[in-house]
Amino acid sequence: MIGIVDYGLGNLVSVAAAVARLGFEATVSAEAEVLWDCDKIILPGVGAFGDGMRNLEERELVAPLTRMVKDDGKPILGICLGSQLISRASDEFGLCQGLGWVDAHCQRLAPDEPGLRVPHVGWNDLIQVRDDPLFQNIPEDALFYYVHSYFVKPEDSDLVVGECDYGGRMASVLRRENICATQFHPEKSQRHGLTLLRNFLDSA
Amino acid sequence: MLRKRLITVLTFNEGVLFRTKLFTPDYRYTANFVDAWSIDEIVVLDITRDRRGKEERFAEVVSGFASRCFVPLAAGGGIRSVADVRRYLGYGADKVVVNTGALERPELITEVATLFGSQCVVASIDAKRTDDGHYDVHAACGTHATGRDAVAWAQEAEERGAGEVLITAMDRDGHLQGYDLDLCRRVADAVSVPVLILGGAGNWNHFLAGFVEGDASAVCTQNIYHFTEKSISSAKKFLIEAGVPVRL
Numbered sequence: 001m002i003g004i005v006d007y008g009l010g011n012l013v014s015v016a017a018a019v020a021r022l023g024f025e026a027t028v029s030a031e032a033e034v035l036w037d038c039d040k041i042i043l044p045g046v047g048a049f050g051d052g053m054r055n056l057e058e059r060e061l062v063a064p065l066t067r068m069v070k071d072d073g074k075p076i077l078g079i080c081l082g083s084q085l086i087s088r089a090s091d092e093f094g095l096c097q098g099l100g101w102v103d104a105h106c107q108r109l110a111p112d113e114p115g116l117r118v119p120h121v122g123w124n125d126l127i128q129v130r131d132d133p134l135f136q137n138i139p140e141d142a143l144f145y146y147v148h149s150y151f152v153k154p155e156d157s158d159l160v161v162g163e164c165d166y167g168g169r170m171a172s173v174l175r176r177e178n179i180c181a182t183q184f185h186p187e188k189s190q191r192h193g194l195t196l197l198r199n200f201l202d203s204a
Numbered sequence: 205m206l207r208k209r210l211i212t213v214l215t216f217n218e219g220v221l222f223r224t225k226l227f228t229p230d231y232r233y234t235a236n237f238v239d240a241w242s243i244d245e246i247v248v249l250d251i252t253r254d255r256r257g258k259e260e261r262f263a264e265v266v267s268g269f270a271s272r273c274f275v276p277l278a279a280g281g282g283i284r285s286v287a288d289v290r291r292y293l294g295y296g297a298d299k300v301v302v303n304t305g306a307l308e309r310p311e312l313i314t315e316v317a318t319l320f321g322s323q324c325v326v327a328s329i330d331a332k333r334t335d336d337g338h339y340d341v342h343a344a345c346g347t348h349a350t351g352r353d354a355v356a357w358a359q360e361a362e363e364r365g366a367g368e369v370l371i372t373a374m375d376r377d378g379h380l381q382g383y384d385l386d387l388c389r390r391v392a393d394a395v396s397v398p399v400l401i402l403g404g405a406g407n408w409n410h411f412l413a414g415f416v417e418g419d420a421s422a423v424c425t426q427n428i429y430h431f432t433e434k435s436i437s438s439a440k441k442f443l444i445e446a447g448v449p450v451r452l
Contacts, residue, residue, distance in 0.1 A: 011298045013270055013296035014270060014298060017270055017271045021271075021274070046320065046323055046324060047320050047324070048318070048321055081321075115419075116206070117396050117397055119322060119367050119368075120206065121323065121368060121398050121421070122209050122244070122422070123206070123207045123244060123451040124206045125205065143207060143451045145276055147323040148323065166205075187274060188274060193274060
């Protein structure tokens with residue numbers, strides 16, 4: 001069973017539809033007890049960092065999720081805002097504390113090239129800078145759908161397995177043991193997105 | 205590198221796919237022409253005049269696309285409150301398109317952006333050129349002139365939190381004569397969020413002009429694929445040869 005964390009933000013329907021399409025059973029839940037019984041967790045989300053953390057706190061999910069992921073080693077995939085929430089903090093609307101599972105900090109995009117707009121919306125590359133099980137059968141020229149105004153800046157570059165270029169390189173896929181995260185939306189990135197999602201769902 | 209986008213806009217009248225001409229349902233389609241593997245994004249709009257008791261029909265349209273097409277899906281038509289937005293997102297839309305509701309109550313944009321993020325709000329602007337060379341914003345499916353300037357309204361929408369601006373040249377709708385590039389360029393110069401242009405595309409050169417001369421981030425089409433044997437992927441090959449980066 002795949003647990004999709006429902007914390008009141010995000011395109012849960014899309015994520016659930018993609019997981020179902022891949023033939024996996026999923027439950028969309030805000031209950032820690034339900035998520036504990038899942039083999040893997042997906043932390044989706046769109047929207048503001050502060051709201052995301054507040055909603056996780058209101059649903060009393062911060063401590064249980066942290067135990068599942070950090071102590072129990074449950075595989076987790078953070079998507080978009082979910083990929084940012086796992087970092088220590090974000091500058092969005094003043095400094096907000098995050099889940100702190102990885103050494104990283106979220107900053108506002110400031111593309112160093114004229115004509116590049118914020119938010120970064122659309123299809124962009126996934127530059128595979130390290131091998132990762134998530135990248136199995138993903139060609140080098142595969143494109144993924146991004147939509148964000150902030151990005152994750154890791155303090156430890158070992159975390160970064162994928163990058164994209166938008167007026168400068170930035171992290172787009174992070175990996176630390178059982179924790180992985182994509183800034184883009186695999187559930188909205190057609191066949192390559194579904195392949196990446198399957199790689200996560202299939203992983204041991 | 206970020207690719208330029210090709211977006212298909214589909215309009216539904218009581219849950220049935222129609223093409224439009226000058227903002228009027230013009231012709232009913234019996235088949236769905238969306239080339240699901242080549243299109244970059246889909247926008248579905250409910251153009252039903254009186255929606256009471258018919259909400260379910262469009263709900264089925266949105267959830268049908270959400271469960272089958274794994275590309276970004278925006279939905280709009282009659283959105284006037286956060287409750288409406290929540291309903292559309294519940295059907296499976298990733299973003300919502302606001303138009304008349306935001307003209308009536310501009311705070312709507314801020315409310316949605318605050319709750320769901322700017323990326324969730326596409327401000328749709330229907331504009332008509334005036335005799336003095338300005339563009340007047342029209343509300344209610346283009347039936348009602350607001351007296352607002354389209355460029356100023358686009359800027360206000362951005363300030364209020366819109367993540368993208370969809371600009372439609374009303375006079376061009378359904379005519380296949382090309383986008384209003386002047387309108388697109390003016391709006392693109394005035395805002396820093398992506399600008400999507402709609403209305404008038406009739407051939408691949410119009411897409412190219414939209415990107416190059418209009419500075420659009422995305423070109424939208426409603427009708428063109430219905431009049432041509434060619435596919436979206438052939439349009440993309442044309443654009444790549446012309447030097448525009450798109451996703452094949």
